[in-house]
Amino acid sequence: MLNRGRNIEKGRVITRRMFILAAAKILLFAGISSRLYNLQISDREKYEILSDKNRIREWKTPPQRGIIVDNFNKVLASNDRVFQLHLILDEINDFDVTIFKIKNIIGLDQFEIKKLYKKKERLKPWDTLVVSDNLTWEQFSKINLYLHELEGTKPVLSTSRFYPYANDLVHIVGYVGDASPKDLEKPEIKENFVPGLKVGKYGIENSQEKMLIGNYGIKRYEVNASGKRISQIDYIKERQGNKVNLTIDIEIQKYAQELLKGKAGSICAMDIYTGEVVAMASSPTYDPNKFTHGINQKDWKEIKNNPLKPLINKSIAGLYSPGSTFKPLVALAALEYGILDPKKTIRCKGHKHPYELYGVKYHCWKKEGHGYMKLRNAIKQSCDIYFYEMARLLGVDKLSIIAKRYGLGTNVLGDLYNDEKKGLVPDTKWKKRALEQSWYLGETVINGIGQGYIQTTPLQLCLMTAQIANGGYKIKPHIIKDDSINYKDILNKIKLDQSNFPLHERNYLDDINVEYYQRMYHKKSNINFVLDAMFGSTNEQYGTSYKSRYDDPKYQFAGKTGTSQVRRITDLDRELDLDTDQIEYKKRDHALYVAFAPYKDPRYAISVIIEHGGSGSKAAAPLASKLIKRIIDRHKLREQFNNGNTSLA
Amino acid sequence: MLRERIQASNYSFLDKLRSIDYLLILLIIAIGSISVFAIYSTEGGKFSFYTKNHIIRLSVFFSLFLLLSFVRVSTWYKNAYLFYFVGLLLLITVLFFGISASGATRWINLYFLNLQPSELMKIAVIICFARYYHRIQSSDIQSIKFLIQPIILLIIPCYLVIQQPDLGTSILIAGSGIAIIWLAGLNIKYFVYSGLLLLVSLPFAISILKPYQKSRILTFFNPDRDPLGAGYQIIQSKIAIGSGGFFGKGYLKGTQSYLEFLPEKHTDFIFTLFSEEFGFLGSIILLLLYILLIYRIINVGLVSRSFFAKLYCFGFATAIFLYVFVNIAMVLGMLPIVGAPLPIMSYGGSSLLSIMLGLSIVMSCKIYNQEQISVY
Structure with missing residues (x-):
């Protein structure tokens, strides 16, 4: 009986303490609510201005890939300057119109446009769509000329891989290409990836990715309501990947x-x-330079169907x-x-x-x-x-x-x-x-x-x-x-x-x-x-x-x-x-x-x-x-x- | 006594179905659905990886919850310590075989899921303590001898989790443990003294924190100290929430959240995105749903007969409260950013698993609420 009395007492204590805790919880939740009220109702205007007029935007800048040299320091894989065209998707109001204009300026065919729409399907609304990663100089200057008429269009000076000894080294050095979802799972790529960056697909380019890839840079801009850049706030410079030295002559x-x-x-x-x-x-053998910007069907078939098996x-x-x-x-x-x-x-x-x-x-x-x-x-x-x-x-x-x-x-x-x-x-x-x-x-x-x-x-x-x-x-x-x-x-x-x-x-x-x-x-x-x-x-x-x-x-x-x-x-x-x-x-x-x-x-x-x-x-x-x-x-x-x-x- | 026990084990299936707390289930479904929409929005309105995974996990763990609800509460009681030691073993496994991401080693690879044992430990501590205090006489609770054991049982997992490093989860584990000690009736003076001691040792504690943790805490007191680094997340989160206004910007129309300023927008910062799109109204409704959830859990404790069930339910309700409070207060800039998910809403398998597991024990307390649990 004594035991029972104690048990009743214990039950009372637990319940009493629970109510004290519950009161504290209500108080703290009230605190959160008032904070929400503060932010969303009292100070709403202030934050709306901050949100609309003074947005900070971040752009990642791609790193240059490390070069590959032979025993005598002769360059076997280098970086060439290329002209690219990017579209910032959430700055575009009418995608169809923009693509139509771009098509007229640089001359895309029906097949390429279809591919762009497909690519866009896979992207998030705030992602960057790479329209072309290798424009000719004429196309690039034309785009720059009409830039004021194109919304969300960004001509970009970038670099791309070049193999001066092309066919002679492809089996050793390998080649680069667009990153596949599987590539993006590798930690060294995941941590340093920027849209449009090429990654190693075969050979030294692939196995030495950690050495070669480098680190991206970050540019932070203040932008206005329509996404136009007002000023650059911060720039963390990108770092080029390391050189890889081969023993090959x-x-x-x-x-x-x-x-x-x-x-x-x-x-x-x-x-x-x-x-x-x-x-x-x-x-x-075959030419690795053809893979850098995506190989075309004809060349690929030729390589693949060669009975002597160049791959x-x-x-x-x-x-x-x-x-x-x-x-x-x-x-x-x-x-x-x-x-x-x-x-x-x-x-x-x-x-x-x-x-x-x-x-x-x-x-x-x-x-x-x-x-x-x-x-x-x-x-x-x-x-x-x-x-x-x-x-x-x-x-x-x-x-x-x-x-x-x-x-x-x-x-x-x-x-x-x-x-x-x-x-x-x-x-x-x-x-x-x-x-x-x-x-x-x-x-x-x-x-x-x-x-x-x-x-x-x-x-x-x-x-x-x-x-x-x-x-x-x-x-x-x-x-x-x-x-x-x-x-x-x-x-x-x-x-x-x-x-x-x-x-x-x-x-x-x-x-x-x-x-x-x-x-x-x-x-x-x-x-x-x-x-x-x-x-x-x-x-x-x-x-x-x-x-x-x-x-x-x-x-x-x-x-x-x-x-x-x-x-x-x-x-x-x-x-x-x-x-x-x-x-x-x-x-x-x-x-x-x-x-x-x-x-x-x-x-x-x-x-x-x-x-x-x-x-x-x-x-x-x-x-x-x-x-x-x-x-x-x-x-x-x-x-x-x-x-x-x-x-x- | 004997008769009651026989009665308890003779629940018919219909009886069990009748005593299920359907409102609780409804609340879980409601919050779960909201979370799917919110995560769908973090992906820019595309049905892809995170949304798919979240739906799969929700349905799997929800089924698990229903299934485990029918486990007798006395079974949970008997296996409480086992649960705790398995959790501890998993934490030690992380120490040696854990996989790392962004500087922290918190996960074990189980192929279908990267398990985060510290999340399971949150529940394990509650159930372990509930069992411990279930059998202790009220007269013994104040004695140092019976206080030392739970403190040791609490310090070990907290230390292991801090080592990972994961300050947030560690604080949450400690919080739930202390809540149960409080509920069991430990004299208030102990809490006052240890609170004072903590305050005095705070400067020392800060000095042993990792540099990034220190900077987070300092930034919390003054976000403008480093507006592009550690303060960036707090400032951007506040802008997003504040600009939502009363009705919000509308579903899939949040602008701040779309900018990739938050690397964890589908996990720890999910409330930010929700609040930007659904405004003050939506946020209060979500908050009310959580309050209702906590109320229902407390209610189960009130109608339960055993101390174990009472302690567990009150403890778990407090834990849920802590998770919700810490997470929301964090994204509102009221607490430093420590990394704590919002229950059910946040994307993350381990956190969801542990919450669902915890809820299933609550439901089992409800179904078998007349069950007596003998002390041994």
Whole structure:
């Protein structure tokens, strides 16, 4: 009962206190009401005047985009002055009349007007409608002449992106265009966006948006009742985006594109120590300047329907079987694991007596056979039989460890390009997981000559070659200049690693992670063996790229050809033995070539792929040879410039 | 006692339907409809992103409200502490995995909604405190031992929310908590003393505020101090409201609000836009709707039998009052701009969710108003 009495008391307290609170609430609400009365009834006139006669308006001014330059500070993407026409929608009383007048002045066609009406539908009543972002000077001056008759019309001096090297660089630099709703979700664009601003759509322009976009400015004006500006109150200046410095040498890039003219394919060149990408050409190509103001239907269709696929950046997004260019790596893996003595002799007997495994026949590319082969000769003359046997002994899992370590199967440039492909380095686990099948020995055999499941990009092959050529050291490939990476430091790091040699306790035959500028090999002599064999392939008689060689030691290079099949070769094909130009284009083999130069003290690695070009020695090696000469000729200049840069910094 | 309890659990569905507060539902629908029109207007009379989202959220959360109204009030009572700790856990999650926007980290990404746990905490504190004071004897309320616990339970979430940083929500959480302590009957002298203490420590408190918070408070006392920066919003908001006059400029005809001077016109400044277009008359009507809403919630508390239900309803009514008052006083230039949404009117999923959740507990108090809740 006592409890009950207490409870009644508690209930009373709560209710009493609630009423006190309620009284306070009423009082405060009364305060709000009187404030409203004050603002909206007593002081109404004052605020109406403030509202109508003295409005403050804000305009955002677009920032200039950061420029993009090559290794030698040559401008690859700049900003040009353009004339634009904007309409301020809430200053216009009759939109139809204004558009009609503008149509007569600058001459818009029916289609363009329809597009403007559509655009307006999507905008808020107080937004800015961009009528044209690229007026000619005549149109612009005409508009200015009739400006007093046009309400809400604003001729604007603005800038737009220009690519002086147009077609030669589009796959690297990319292009800009109007921001899509998806672009506007990105924080770096959302925070800096101004109507009409162009944003990166592909390549460096896209991935380096944060660097390039800059910050908009704000202009505040006092305006009168009809929206005319009375005076500028405040101007926070816009800030241009930062410069992006690439490692590309535009002269070499241009030459590489020229070599690819009329063909479909790719050429990549890389510094084998710094990992700087010197050139990364992809063909065919297209003009990025056409995208800046919105590409027209005809041009777009032409690009899109081109069977050679210009939109694909073949250097990083084109996947190819590496073919025989993979052989140096297979040989290296076999040597490292001690699978076979390089002096072991295997006889290649030609098409009549092919290699046989469980009743399946595997042919060498050479009809009459190579005869008795040792390993060096097998690399030099690219004998398939020798590699079939070696791959069988080695096994696919060991091969995949070495292949992945030397740069295959992963993105070379990180997340710089959203279309870069990883490619594929197969092993037994992968097949079990992806295809739910067990691995066949026959697949190992063809993997040994770079056919079958294995898929690589041209840039991966270039990196692979670079990392063999530099003596088996891991490098960091990059295309945006990094001042913290320079040749001398890297050389020192490599020397340090060599002198620490006995200290290494890691087993380089295991699947281990290697740090940058540390060795990746088990035995140095194995690397040297492979390099020597590649020298033979280019500079000795019967070598597959003997015809493309230079005798001058300054330009002398070493390489490996490759011919990758795009379809299964039947017995009928073997009998017919057609020349490349007698075969239908789509069925021709891809021609590949990888090389490093100069042979003595190498500095550059290069990979060439010509789609459906036929044999590597005829279609790819000669191009590589020409480009290598150009690269070496410019080497001194590059070295001087880069050293100058680092000493200044 | 036993008989009553059996009675309580034997409500037929018809009984439940009969005891629903239909006026309360009508008020929610009325304010909800007004909010749709107001947000439609912030988009310049275009049916796009915000309007669409707001309608979807209103209908989803309103259905949720109806559904949860039938949860027994004793179930809410039993899970009150759980509710509080889940809220606290979410606040801690924000600390580590929260997503940021314009300098503040307040949200958790739940894919369909960016949840702002501090909004849920507003309700969690009320329900947690209602449960706490439900079981405390009136003779014990004054003892320090029983006062320390709620103060700790209040300080933790407030501190976490200030860290985000979100001063406005933190003040609102503290306000609702203190209101319940007041309702429970804590001696008035405690409130007087702590009020004095706050006043004395104010200069010190201001010194630890973030620079932007400081500038907002200083600007509040003198908006002309920085007419283009921090004072800009207050001045423009006052111009918009003042120029609305008695009848307003008419729907979709507001001119001030159209200028993009307010980045938050569909959230915190929705009243500005409404008041410009519908004038003094519209504003007073909206204010009356809120007063009616608060009155109905208090009424549910009055007819409820358990202390839990009473404390909860009175506390929640005070919370709603605080949200409305702080928001409107802020846009009228009577309080500094701290970032507090107007209940139901403002665009924002978390705030709407927590209000609807809170209202559903009120409705459950109404439906099961004869239910006794034993102390343990």
